Amino acid sequence: MISLRKIRREFVVGDERVIALRDVDLEIGAGDYVSIMGPSGSGKSTLLNVIGLLDRPDSGTYLLEGEPVTSLGDSRQAALRRHKIGFVFQFFHLVPRLTAAENIELPMMLGGLDLGERRQRVEQALQDFGLRDRARHRPDQLSGGQRQRVAIARATIMQPHILLADEPTGNLDRSSGQDVVDILEGLNSRGITLIVVTHDPDLGKRAGRRITMVDGTVDADTGGTPPPQPGL
Ligand SMILES: Nc1ncnc2c1ncn2[C@@H]1O[C@H](COP(=O)(O)OP(=O)(O)OP(=O)(O)O)[C@@H](O)[C@H]1O
Numbered sequence: 001m002i003s004l005r006k007i008r009r010e011f012v013v014g015d016e017r018v019i020a021l022r023d024v025d026l027e028i029g030a031g032d033y034v035s036i037m038g039p040s041g042s043g044k045s046t047l048l049n050v051i052g053l054l055d056r057p058d059s060g061t062y063l064l065e066g067e068p069v070t071s072l073g074d075s076r077q078a079a080l081r082r083h084k085i086g087f088v089f090q091f092f093h094l095v096p097r098l099t100a101a102e103n104i105e106l107p108m109m110l111g112g113l114d115l116g117e118r119r120q121r122v123e124q125a126l127q128d129f130g131l132r133d134r135a136r137h138r139p140d141q142l143s144g145g146q147r148q149r150v151a152i153a154r155a156t157i158m159q160p161h162i163l164l165a166d167e168p169t170g171n172l173d174r175s176s177g178q179d180v181v182d183i184l185e186g187l188n189s190r191g192i193t194l195i196v197v198t199h200d201p202d203l204g205k206r207a208g209r210r211i212t213m214v215d216g217t218v219d220a221d222t223g224g225t226p227p228p229q230p231g232l
Pocket residue numbers: 011012013018019020038039040041042043044045046047
């Protein structure tokens with residue numbers, strides 16, 4: 001479902017050039033649970049951003065559910081992202097002036113869903129994520145764990161096939177972090193493809209497939225289904 005071929009991403013700051021991704025090849029299957037670990041600066045977030053269509057590679061090919069996406073225009077990429085991909089961040093990225101319910105509703109407004117459908121899905125999500133008594137709270141009136149649950153509800157309200165999480169527990173205490181991991185793994189067990197970038201080895205090793213990035217390349221890749229060998 002996710003197929004990356006020779007994905008390269010460079011950043012130039014002043015006269016310094018950083019190669020964040022060095023011709024990365026990667027296949028991730030539907031429903032997989034993948035963790036991405038590795039030292040700071042090894043390219044983990046850049047890889048997640050490319051997969052999530054938040055960033056464009058400088059070269060290489062990305063097929064998302066068979067469709068080549070790198071050459072698509074911004075508005076087509078945004079539409080694909082809205083429908084197929086959910087993104088959860090370390091610092092939640094909620095809209096501060098909107099309530100929990102309004103944050104969850106936002107992608108459906110952008111996606112043009114009608115009011116009845118939006119209300120029904122928001123109610124269900126508040127129920128599913130244990131937020132019914134926090135619907136009218138703004139993010140600054142919520143705990144970190146509650147904020148991340150709102151963020152996960154928002155990321156999944158359009159029923160995407162893929163959920164990308166960049167350090168989802170990085171800003172949470174142990175118990176709230178565990179709640180968030182349970183929610184993410186519950187979503188994966190119901191079919192969503194889950195890709196988690198983390199510095200936490202305990203979280204990283206929970207994934208069926210564990211990828212380690214070093215210096216812009218995939219250094220280790222264990223636990224996944226091996227790709228088919230040509231000629232076999
Ligand atoms: N927008 C940017 N402009 C310039 N350089 C960038 C940019 N984004 C990332 N980089 C550089 O690309 C490299 C990879 O960054 P990336 O954020 O992907 O690493 P990471 O493995 O996620 O690191 P961390 O674990 O610290 O979050 C780093 O050297 C970083 O400084």
